[in-house]
Amino acid sequence: MSDKGVLLDTSFFIRLLDPLDPLHLNAKGYYRYFLENDQVMFLSTIAAGEYCVRGKLDQLPLKQLKILPYNLNHAQKAGELANTVFANKGKLDLLSRTIIPNDTKLFAQAEVENPICRYLSSDTESAKIYHLLRAKSELNFDFLDLSIPHHEAFGLLDL
Numbered sequence: 001m002s003d004k005g006v007l008l009d010t011s012f013f014i015r016l017l018d019p020l021d022p023l024h025l026n027a028k029g030y031y032r033y034f035l036e037n038d039q040v041m042f043l044s045t046i047a048a049g050e051y052c053v054r055g056k057l058d059q060l061p062l063k064q065l066k067i068l069p070y071n072l073n074h075a076q077k078a079g080e081l082a083n084t085v086f087a088n089k090g091k092l093d094l095l096s097r098t099i100i101p102n103d104t105k106l107f108a109q110a111e112v113e114n115p116i117c118r119y120l121s122s123d124t125e126s127a128k129i130y131h132l133l134r135a136k137s138e139l140n141f142d143f144l145d146l147s148i149p150h151h152e153a154f155g156l157l158d159l
Contacts, residue, residue, distance in 0.1 A: 005040035122146035
């Protein structure tokens, strides 16, 4: 899988912009890594809407992000992914959560958009859904866990 782009979820932006968050330094590390390595960072309009519940769009580093609108091809894929998740819901130990609204939509965008090969999040519930779908061979992108520093995720020396 070539290194082309990464879809950043809401939890990434919350941690990047809050210097008191325990994962702030990890978020900064990933952000710096993506910039230095010419990785395209995608912001879904879905994640932007989630962020705006408590924040403002002008707080986001929009000049460094490619905005990804949610379209019909994403909706089709989200429905297919949600069908798999619903069929296997009993196998997941999820907290109370609606599956289709955001996790599945964001995964559909990452799957449909060719330049995206990674999805970065600190959301452990989202990771559970990802791993179920990946096990069913329905996803072709990697899930990066924000709790793991970028240098560990990419096998780099932390100098």
